[in-house]
Amino acid sequence: MMNAVPQREDILKAHELIRPYIHRTPILTSTFINQLSDAQLFFKCENFQKIGAFKARGGLNAVLSLSEEQRRYGVATHSSGNHAQAIAFAAAMVGTKAFIVMPDNSPLVKIRAVEDYGAQITFCTNTPEERERTVQKIVAETGATFIHPFNNYAVIAGQATATKELIEDIDGALDMIVAPVGGGGLLSGTSLSAKYFSSTSKVYAAEPEGAADAILSFKSGSIQKAPYVKTIADGLLTYLGDKTFPIIQQNVTDILTVSDEEIIGAMRLLWERMKIVVEPSGAVSLATVLKNPEIFKGKRIGIIITGGNVDLAKLPF
Amino acid sequence: MMNAVPQREDILKAHELIRPYIHRTPILTSTFINQLSDAQLFFKCENFQKIGAFKARGGLNAVLSLSEEQRRYGVATHSSGNHAQAIAFAAAMVGTKAFIVMPDNSPLVKIRAVEDYGAQITFCTNTPEERERTVQKIVAETGATFIHPFNNYAVIAGQATATKELIEDIDGALDMIVAPVGGGGLLSGTSLSAKYFSSTSKVYAAEPEGAADAILSFKSGSIQKAPYVKTIADGLLTYLGDKTFPIIQQNVTDILTVSDEEIIGAMRLLWERMKIVVEPSGAVSLATVLKNPEIFKGKRIGIIITGGNVDLAKLPF
Numbered sequence: 176m177m178n179a180v181p182q183r184e185d186i187l188k189a190h191e192l193i194r195p196y197i198h199r200t201p202i203l204t205s206t207f208i209n210q211l212s213d214a215q216l217f218f219k220c221e222n223f224q225k226i227g228a229f230k231a232r233g234g235l236n237a238v239l240s241l242s243e244e245q246r247r248y249g250v251a252t253h254s255s256g257n258h259a260q261a262i263a264f265a266a267a268m269v270g271t272k273a274f275i276v277m278p279d280n281s282p283l284v285k286i287r288a289v290e291d292y293g294a295q296i297t298f299c300t301n302t303p304e305e306r307e308r309t310v311q312k313i314v315a316e317t318g319a320t321f322i323h324p325f326n327n328y329a330v331i332a333g334q335a336t337a338t339k340e341l342i343e344d345i346d347g348a349l350d351m352i353v354a355p356v357g358g359g360g361l362l363s364g365t366s367l368s369a370k371y372f373s374s375t376s377k378v379y380a381a382e383p384e385g386a387a388d389a390i391l392s393f394k395s396g397s398i399q400k401a402p403y404v405k406t407i408a409d410g411l412l413t414y415l416g417d418k419t420f421p422i423i424q425q426n427v428t429d430i431l432t433v434s435d436e437e438i439i440g441a442m443r444l445l446w447e448r449m450k451i452v453v454e455p456s457g458a459v460s461l462a463t464v465l466k467n468p469e470i471f472k473g474k475r476i477g478i479i480i481t482g483g484n485v486d487l488a489k490l491p492f
Numbered sequence: 493m494m495n496a497v498p499q500r501e502d503i504l505k506a507h508e509l510i511r512p513y514i515h516r517t518p519i520l521t522s523t524f525i526n527q528l529s530d531a532q533l534f535f536k537c538e539n540f541q542k543i544g545a546f547k548a549r550g551g552l553n554a555v556l557s558l559s560e561e562q563r564r565y566g567v568a569t570h571s572s573g574n575h576a577q578a579i580a581f582a583a584a585m586v587g588t589k590a591f592i593v594m595p596d597n598s599p600l601v602k603i604r605a606v607e608d609y610g611a612q613i614t615f616c617t618n619t620p621e622e623r624e625r626t627v628q629k630i631v632a633e634t635g636a637t638f639i640h641p642f643n644n645y646a647v648i649a650g651q652a653t654a655t656k657e658l659i660e661d662i663d664g665a666l667d668m669i670v671a672p673v674g675g676g677g678l679l680s681g682t683s684l685s686a687k688y689f690s691s692t693s694k695v696y697a698a699e700p701e702g703a704a705d706a707i708l709s710f711k712s713g714s715i716q717k718a719p720y721v722k723t724i725a726d727g728l729l730t731y732l733g734d735k736t737f738p739i740i741q742q743n744v745t746d747i748l749t750v751s752d753e754e755i756i757g758a759m760r761l762l763w764e765r766m767k768i769v770v771e772p773s774g775a776v777s778l779a780t781v782l783k784n785p786e787i788f789k790g791k792r793i794g795i796i797i798t799g800g801n802v803d804l805a806k807l808p809f
Contacts, residue, residue, distance in 0.1 A: 201520075220767075223520060223768075227765075284764065443804065446769055446804060447601065447769075448544075450537075450540055450768060450770075450800030451769060452763055452764075452767040452768060452769060453767075483767030487763060487764060487809050488809070490807075492805070
């Protein structure tokens with residue numbers, strides 16, 4: 176396991192390690208959305224990634240970095256869905272056991288996907304504290320290695336590879352990259368890759384108003400919880416960790432918030448105009464760009480579409 | 493306008509002509525769907541094409557092939573949706589007028605998209621005969637050039653470019669290519685490109701049971717109408733034309749039919765597992781592959797995902 180903030184070489188190594196197991200996802204553009212935003216947007220489609228989300232990258236890097244001894248006892252984690260699938264998938268790839276704690280209100284499609292990888296699921300009520308408690312119990316009982324969904328340097332280095340590919344696959348430099356922030360695994364990885372592989376790209380974070388902990392933490396200088404938690408973007412409910420927060424503080428230009436109505440509007444736009452299935456958390460970045468033309472107008476902007484794991488029976492439109 | 497079956501050179505020329513206006517759409521794969529079908533499937537995602545469907549290709553090639561004189565009076569067509577958008581889009585690109593006859597039960601999202609390109613819409617009841625009559629009236633009044641949705645060699649050559657790209661962008665040869673059949677524009681173009689650019693690839697056609705005219709025509713040797721027309725795949729309601737039918741007869745290996753239930757199942761699979769928005773007509777090919785393992789098992793198969801223009805308020809799941 177990595178014990179320090181990932182350096183350039185760590186992200187290169189992570190990419191080599193996970194490359195055989197992941198898709199190099201395409202980057203899509205839309206004339207309509209470019210006109211609407213008056214900017215040039217490049218969508219890195221991690222909804223097409225293995226398990227339907229970027230989290231396959233971090234999960235794979237963490238599990239592939241385990242020692243032989245550690246692999247014998249398996250891995251454990253808690254997650255609202257995508258990280259659960261990522262760890263279940265990664266464990267299946269290397270032939271180790273996966274113990275997954277999932278909130279009891281997780282979308283059915285995500286539960287089924289975790290089951291399909293042969294992981295063992297334990298349900299708990301959906302609070303960060305309860306998830307943590309449940310997974311610690313499992314770790315104590317089984318000897319499995321706990322892989323935190325975001326507050327883990329190997330996970331961060333894995334998530335960083337999405338932005339590395341984005342930068343490599345676009346002709347010309349990006350002015351900005353926008354990524355959503357929940358616990359900050361993707362965001363901190365994004366900001367590191369931007370620094371190491373495209374020094375001219377600023378990184379902005381997009382956060383739901385109904386889970387506005389990161390913006391408070393960023394402005395106050397210490398990790399804060401959200402004043403209230405209520406948003407359709409169920410992948411972004413958690414607060415920052417002591418590993419993700421300093422990276423974000425140092426490398427992110429600003430954090431901006433959007434309402435659920437704005438998230439749903441952006442999500443609908445991505446479905447109708449780009450013809451891609453995107454989960455609410457994956458539409459938060461576009462919502463932020465559309466809301467703040469004074470920042471984003473005229474710019475070349477990379478946008479991480481984080482995932483596409485939605486329950487088709489429960490669409491907000 | 494082209495007056496004979498497109499040759500290799502005609503398709504090369506069409507591709508050069510339309511290239512500046514179209515997306516080179518990505519080809520996606522899914523481990524899950526490969527396992528389910530026990531085959532290797534390569535999905536050519538024309539749902540990401542301009543106007544959300546492959547028909548942008550044929551429309552552009554037809555409009556870009558007009559003389560200066562013809563352009564002055566504009567173009568006219570009838571279509572259940574995607575060809576309407578294609579002609580409206582192509583006309584906007586070259587700065588000519590577009591007169592579009594649309595069935596009065598067309599999805600709202602398709603009507604709006606045609607309006608957005610500045611085309612003039614005339615509605616009619618949804619029968620092939622009524623569409624034909626209405627558009628002939630408009631042509632007589634305006635002097636516009638009629639561009640048939642499929643029974644037109646320039647349109648066929650344009651549609652053929654999707655398969656040309658599919659063949660060029662895949663490492664190794666395809667055993668088969670599967671395309672849906674309505675009027676046969678895509679299918680005839682697909683079969684020509686397979687012949688010219690990948691002589692080892694057989695072409696299969698996929699048709700809804702509720703619009704089973706092509707299979708009857710193919711088996712009987714003369715153009716037939718469907719015994720009844722009732723299917724969710726609203727892009728495939730029409731019957732073959734005297735230009736598409738002979739090309740299909742000569743170059744297509746077989747035509748297979750699927751039920752609406754099978755189409756909806758394949759559509760859901762594409763949405764849930766591949767995270768792409770696909771219209772029912774675009775899922776007919778996958779439904780056909782899943783239904784006929786005795787033909788498709790173990791093969792490398794190219795599948796044209798034709799379009800993604802659905803009304804999100806009217807999903808079948």
